[in-house]
Amino acid sequence: DVKVTQSSRYLVKRTGEKVFLECVQDMDHENMFWYRQDPGLGLRLIYFSYDVKMKEKGDIPEGYSVSREKKERFSLILESASTNQTSMYLCASNVGIYMTPLHFGNGTRLTVT
Amino acid sequence: ELKVEQNPLFLSMQEGKNYTIYCNYSTTSDRLYWYRQDPGKSLESLFVLLSNGAVKQEGRLMASLDTKARLSTLHITAAVHDLSATYFCAVEKGGSEKLVFGKGMKLTVNP
Numbered sequence: 653d654v655k656v657t658q659s660s661r662y663l664v665k666r667t668g669e670k671v672f673l674e675c676v677q678d679m680d681h682e683n684m685f686w687y688r689q690d691p692g693l694g695l696r697l698i699y700f701s702y703d704v705k706m707k708e709k710g711d712i713p714e715g716y717s718v719s720r721e722k723k724e725r726f727s728l729i730l731e732s733a734s735t736n737q738t739s740m741y742l743c744a745s746n747v748g749i750y751m752t753p754l755h756f757g758n759g760t761r762l763t764v765t
Numbered sequence: 766e767l768k769v770e771q772n773p774l775f776l777s778m779q780e781g782k783n784y785t786i787y788c789n790y791s792t793t794s795d796r797l798y799w800y801r802q803d804p805g806k807s808l809e810s811l812f813v814l815l816s817n818g819a820v821k822q823e824g825r826l827m828a829s830l831d832t833k834a835r836l837s838t839l840h841i842t843a844a845v846h847d848l849s850a851t852y853f854c855a856v857e858k859g860g861s862e863k864l865v866f867g868k869g870m871k872l873t874v875n876p
Contacts, residue, residue: 687866697865702862757807758807
């Protein structure tokens with residue numbers, strides 16, 4: 653079974669801190685994604701990566717950046733955390749061809765105070 | 766801009782009953798996905814619908830896709846409590862491998 657592992661289940665950070673969310677997948681998937689999930693808004697794509705060192709902006713990239721130095725690892729970076737970035741963050745991956753569903757990690761619930 | 770709408774957003778139903786939920790989307794796409802999320806858990810894939818007229822069934826759930834109407838349905842047959850969860854549909858954006866998700870439908874099945 654595909655495993656997508658997010659390093660933290662819960663995080664509490666202060667406004668202005670730099671925050672790193674880490675995600676690792678073990679199935680050699682080409683594509684990796686970061687979503688945030690908010691009540692009443694569903695999932696919104698922040699960034700995705702289709703190869704090492706490659707990235708594309710999603711629908712809500714402002715305030716975020718990403719890093720993919722190795723195929724299995726995709727990091728989401730909040731350069732200066734703000735309270736409106738309090739959310740559930742979901743990492744996902746899939747094989748780099750059409751028609752394959754996303755495999756999601758368990759999520760990181762981030763609270764920025 | 767691709768928009769995905771689910772209807773209804775909340776559904777409370779009795780065990781044993783049938784119901785259909787809807788997912789509409791605003792621009793042409795041939796690929797639609799259904800996911801399930803249990804409380805406090807992540808999303809798991811239920812169905813992948815790849816062409817007009819596609820129908821997939823698993824247990825008490827059946828999903829279909831009408832690309833001309835830009836509509837997918839998820840039909841629940843003889844609901845059981847274990848189906849209680851939030852169901853998301855997601856549509857692929859112009860062959861880009863980016864998915865746009867609906868807001869999710871929270872289903873509660875009462876004994």
